[in-house]
Amino acid sequence: MLLGPSLALSATLFTIGVVGVVIRRNAIVLFMCIELMLNAVNLTFVALSQYHGLSGQIMVFFVMTVAAAEAAVGLAIILAVFRHRQSVDLQNINLLRG
Amino acid sequence: MTEIVFYILGAAAVISGIACILQRNPVSAALWLVAAMFALAGIYVLLNAQFIGAIQVLVYAGAIMVLFLFVIMLLNLGRETSDIRRWPALMAGAAIAAGLAAPLLALRLYSPARLASEVSGSPVFGDPGAVLSQGAAAQGLAESQGVVGAIAGPLFQTYLVPFEVTSVLLLVAAVGAVVLAKRRL
Amino acid sequence: MAIGVKVLRRPETDVSYVRATLKGMALTFRHMFRPKWTMQYPEEKSTTDWSLSPRWRGTHRMLTDQQGRSKCVACGLCPQICPANCIKLVPGEDEDGNRYPLIYEIDEFRCVFCGYCQEVCPEEAIHVGVHYENAEYGRDRFVYDLERLSSQTHPVSSLWDPSDPKGE
């Protein structure tokens, strides 16, 4: 049921996410693009879980947990960086440069 | 009927996704992302994954994106100049989009029959139900045990160890976030 | 007189929040069945519990003598003392040499209801009244002229407590 279209939609969303990561400089928006990519992957899992059993849906469950953890830590890092630099623009964030 | 709703929701998801990466204002971007997630939740419901749909709204829209919004508001971002990169990056973006989308979009030709033939390794497109019996079994399970009960079984039996590991991951993330965000301990 | 402030140390650790909450909720619930204090204003204007103080200072009233003429002799003390400068007085004199006000107007919008006019008046003519229903349809109606001031009938203020004139 709707396997092909779901996979195509997932591919489109994933591409949008990747393009977003490439063209944006705002660190928070970058994180949002990563969430979009994770969502696209989730859609693949759900679409295939119709044929391969419920393991796919459980995998989505784990992906969401990881996404929540990632968002929490990532945003905490952004907050910490913002305190140093007063900016979340990646251009101004070159702390890790040698 | 299902297809029409699917295509409407899919279009909504794609448009929201594009709007999300093109909006200058982080708050608008976050809201467009929420819209995309809503559309995806609707698609999950169409794909017979009601539980995942509810969880999607609950976790993504209700918790993660609120967290994003909270941080954006806390830093009071959103009234600044555009942060979209200049043309070299735009070109790279377009190239990546083309390079990535072309092979991935080939997936749209996938059908249950083709999936079944690839899984079984036989070149003939056979009856998908015979090869992919687990999907039908899952449907039956969902009907006999309820949508949530069907997922709970494998989650707490087959995947018990990953589940526990995830809880440790969450704990680590919580501690890490507190340590990072707190200026002085 | 020095004001004594009683400082209460609040108990910090030994107080129960939930039970205090429940007690408070019981109190408010009991209050629902207490008699209501509301005075239904236009229908009931005063009750035995609530009436205007005799020292209330409201809109003015000019007292008149037996012939119906105002007691005012246009001495000019009230416009002199008025801190808000709201009394307009043009004195006139009749053929007997008695002074009387040609124009006597009080702008009740400017008035601060201090009651000095009543206090300073040698003839006890002008008074502040025990009265509060002053609604009008236009601003100009709040400039009370002599006729209006004389035709008011509400009781006048005693300004201070007669049994304790120095306010002790």
Add this chain to the structure above:
Amino acid sequence: MTPELKGFIVLTVVKMLVVFTITLVGVALLTLLERKVSAWMQNRRGPNRVGYAGLLQPAADGLKNIIKEETLPDEANKILFMLAPLLSFVPALMLAAVIPFAAPLPVAFDFSLPVLGRFVHDGLVPMVVADLPVGFLFVLAISSLGVYGIALAGWSSNSKYSLLGGLRASAQMVSYEVPLGLSIIPVILLSGNVSFGAIITEQQTGLWYVLPLFFAFFLFFVSGFAETNRLPFDMPEAESELIAGYHTEYSAMKFSMFFIAEYANIVTVAAMTAALFFGGWDIPFTRWDQTPGLPQTLASGLFMFGKTMSFVFVVMWVRWTLPRFRYDQLMSLGWKFMLPLGLVYVMLIGSAVWLIENMLGVGSPVTRGFLLFGLNLGLGYLIFFIIDRGHVVRGSTARPEAVH
């Protein structure tokens, strides 16, 4: 479309009309009730001029709000400013769709209309607009969206009071969603199902869950206060500190949308409390309501209404009794008391249910309910007589740590 599907659609539309009409009219009357209750508790009479005993006061207020001027701050983000009241209004109404409000009604009809064709229905109609299989997971998901309206209203007004109100709201609502979710888990443990219908059926045969799961009820109700931004948790509004918080810049109909949303949320929380812990439309001490029929449906609907309204009254009663929490008290109550209590309670109930079923071999839900009630009594003694002293809410003289 088959005639059965059309019959189903007709019934759904009728149910939607009934539910949303009742909700919206009820919300309007609740604004009057709130003023009346507050007046009674302060020995006043409350509004009684417009209509008989003030019954038309909500209509007068509504009319006033419609003809007032809509203000729009100059520096506001216009689109989001317009969108925010809607975003808080819609989830509140969506929630009303999944709560069953009466016993199922047997309906049979078979008629034809000129253009639309034949409509057929025969069988029990559950008295709920959408009987979702994921049950109150939907409720949790949708109620977590209410925060968007408030946060966006705060952010888009571009005013410091609004922004602070929005920040507080998002932090508060995200924090209290955790105890809210945890308080529902014991209910799932006992009923073994997440759909409202199953939970209510379970309570009809056994005890109302308020007895075996008293602390789940307690956590749910307190978190419900926080989720609806009602006193004592109305930090986002906090008129004495933040003017009016997130809706400082709003006027006229947009402002009253926030109000309608708030009251609709109160109704939903009250109805959910009734459904999850007080048997829903169950009429106590009788089995008469379990056989379907029109009088049963009406009577059980009346009972559900009564239960919901009594919880609405409790919400108002609490509002006019308790003062507002300080912000650090609010957060420490949520994270340091209610979250651990919820976790411990889930574990306790889970092990107790397992023990009762496997060790004692008790199968009857009534006996199990009473055994769990005993457990709650013990826990209640521990909490209200030992832990409660100064640990639940920090006293007013205890200052928060200096904010860096």
